[in-house]
Amino acid sequence: MPPTVILGVIGSDAHVVGITILEQAFSAAGFEVENLGVQTSQEEFAAAATEHDADAVLVSSLYGHAEQDCQGFHELLAREGVDAVTFIGGNLAVGQDDFEQTRETFRALGFDRVFDSETTPEEAIRALERDLNVSPRETETDRIRA
Ligand code: B12
Numbered sequence: 448m449p450p451t452v453i454l455g456v457i458g459s460d461a462h463v464v465g466i467t468i469l470e471q472a473f474s475a476a477g478f479e480v481e482n483l484g485v486q487t488s489q490e491e492f493a494a495a496a497t498e499h500d501a502d503a504v505l506v507s508s509l510y511g512h513a514e515q516d517c518q519g520f521h522e523l524l525a526r527e528g529v530d531a532v533t534f535i536g537g538n539l540a541v542g543q544d545d546f547e548q549t550r551e552t553f554r555a556l557g558f559d560r561v562f563d564s565e566t567t568p569e570e571a572i573r574a575l576e577r578d579l580n581v582s583p584r585e586t587e588t589d590r591i592r593a
Pocket residue numbers: 459460461462463464465466468469505506507508509510511512534535536537538539540541542543562563564565566567568571
């Protein structure tokens with residue numbers, strides 16, 4: 448079974464291009480991707496993670512309100528019994544002058560990794576492969592060779 452990734456844009460944010468690219472990249476890398484799309488609530492992330500027994504929850508936010516949108520998110524995931532790696536990425540703060548400060552803020556909210564808007568899909572994929580200790584691409588290659 449390939450690892451399952453839940454992906455979505457949190458809150459009232461409607462920026463769709465980034466997660467569309469991430470969906471395609473993670474799928475091509477061998478992950479099972481459930482893309483919840485834009486304007487996804489915390490409850491929708493938690494429900495999808497439970498339904499699909501997710502290995503990872505990837506949250507995107509571009510419009511500058513990520514900190515408010517993510518308050519209490521990890522507490523909700525814990526209440527729902529979701530045991531998944533969590534990443535967040537995009538334009539996470541207004542301005543993003545000091546990304547280290549932004550990273551600290553989102554780490555304190557419970558995210559395992561925090562990415563800025565310069566992150567390539569490949570970087571995110573490698574990070575998740577490391578965190579889950581998997582490499583779906585190798586599995587696929589091995590399968591083809593076998
Ligand atoms: C296109 C765009 C729009 C379009 C969106 C169309 C659509 N349906 O997608 C429209 C015109 C609708 C729009 C609206 C708004 N926008 Co706009 N928009 C942009 C713009 C120009 C490009 C975004 C984009 O598509 N980038 C291309 C994709 C490929 O890159 P990306 O989204 O950054 O995603 C990559 C990375 O960030 C990363 N990534 C993203 N998410 C995640 C998650 C994880 C887990 C990981 C690992 C990586 C990752 O990987 C992605 C792929 O490489 C940006 C400026 C910019 N240059 O980024 C502003 C921008 C994001 N918008 C902005 C704003 C303010 C708004 C509005 C609030 C404006 C307004 N006052 O109405 C509204 C918000 C509406 C809403 N409810 O969401 C600001 C946000 C400011 C901030 N955060 O400080 C920006 C940065 C412009 C600016 N410089 O001010 N916007």
